[in-house]
Amino acid sequence: MSIAEATSAADGGSGSEFRRGVASCAPVLLGTIPYALVLGAQATQKGLSTVELSLLTGLNFAGGSEFAAIQLWTSPPHILLIVAIAFLVNSRHLLMGAALAPFLRDLPRRRVFPALFFMCDESWALGLADAKRRAADGVTPAFSPRYYMGAALAMYLTWVAFTTSGALLGPVLGDAETYGFDMAFAAVFLVLLRGMWKSIAAARPWLVSLVIAALTYLFAPGAWYVAAGALSGLLAAWLTAGDA
Template sequence: MSIAETRSAAGGGLNSEFRRGVASCAPVLFGTIPYALVLGAQATQRGLSTAELSLLTGLNFAGGSEFAAIQLWTSPPHVLLIVAVTFLVNSRHLLMGAALAPFLRDLPRRKVFSALFFMCDESWALGLSDAKRRAADGGAPAFSPRYYMGAALAMYLTWVAFTTIGALLGPVLGDAETYGFDMAFAAVFLVLLRGMWKGVAAARPWLVSLIIAALTYLFVPGAWYVAAGALAGLVSAWLLWRDEA
C-alpha cells in the first residue's frame, strides 16, 4: 500500500470513529430536544433574551445547572446564589472527569481540555462505556477521541441550537411543560442510569441524593433541592469510598 493510500485509510478510520460517535448519540439526541425547547421557553419567560440564553448554553453546557439558574432567575438576579447553585450542580463533573482521567492521560493537553469542555452527562456516559468496552475487548487505545468528540459535538450543537429555538418559540409555546416536554429530561437520565447500573451497592449515593433532593423539594421553597441533592450525593460517595478504602 502506498503512503497516500495508507493516509487515506487512516483518515477513513478516524472519520468512521467520529460517525460512530454521532450515530451512538442519536437516540439520546431525540430525548434532548424536548427539554432543550423547554429550557429556551422558560428562559424567555424569565426575561432573558435569545442572545443571552445562547451565550449561557454555549459557555456553560450543563443542562441541570442551567435549569436551576433559570428557576432562580429574578430581576435583578441573585448572582451569588445562582453561582453557588451552579457550582454545586456542576460539581459532579469533578467525579466524571476523574473517571475519564485514566483514559485521557496519554492525550495532548489541548485534546484533553477540549474533551472536558464538551463533556456532559450523555457524552461522558457514552465515552466511558465505549472505552471500558474497548479495553475489555483488548482494543488499544481504549479511549477513542474521535468517537467521543462525535458524540460530544452532536450533543453540544443540538443543545445550543434547540435551546435557542425554544427561546424564539417561547411566546408561541407558552408554558411548554403543559406538553409534557419536561419529562424528557428525566427519561434521558433514566436511560443513562440503566446503562451504567452496577448493582444496589454502587447506587447508594444516587439513592441518598434522591431522598435529600425530594425532602428539600417538599419542605424548602425555591430550587434549593437541586443543590441539596447534588451535595448530598457527593458527600455520600466520599464517605462510602472512605469506608471501603
C-alpha cells in the same frame, strides 16, 4: 458492528470513529430536544433575549445549572447567588472528570481541555461506557477521543440549537411544561443509568445517593441536594468498593 471492528475501521479513517460517536448519541438527542425547548421557553418568560440564552447555553453547557439559573433569574439578577448555585449544581462534574481521568491521562492537554469543556452527563456516560467496553475487548487505547467528541459535539450543537429554538418559539408554546416535556430530562437519565447497570451490589451507591438527595431536597432549601447526593454516593462507593 463490534468494538473491535469499529476500531479497525477507524484505523483506515479517523472520521469513522467520529461518526460512530454521533450515531451512538442519536437516541439520546431525541430525548434532549424536548427539555432544551423547555429551557428556551422558560428563559424568554424570565426576560432573557435569544442572544443572551444562546450565550448562556453555549458558554456554560450544563443543563442542570442553566435550569437553576433561569429559575433564580430576576431583574436585576442576583449574580453571586446564581454563580454559587451553578457551581453547586455543576459540582458533579468533579466526579465525572475524575472517572474519565484514567482514560485521558496520556492525551495532550490540547485534546484534554476541549474534551472536558464539551463534557456533559450524556457524553460522559457514553464515552465512559464505550471506553470500558473497549478495555474489556482488549482494544488499546481504551478511550477513543474521536468517538467521544462525535457524541459530545452532537450533544452541544443540539442543545444550543434547540434551546435557541425554544426561546424563539416561547411565545407560541406558552408554558412548555404543560406538554410534559420536562419529563424527558428524567427519562434520558434513566436510559443512561440502564446502560451502565452492572449488578445490585454495584448499584448501592446510586441508591444511597438517591435517598440522600431526595431527603435533602425535601428538607433543605436551594440546590444542596445535588452536592449531598454526589458526596453521599461517592462515600458509599468508597465504603463498598470491595463488595461490588
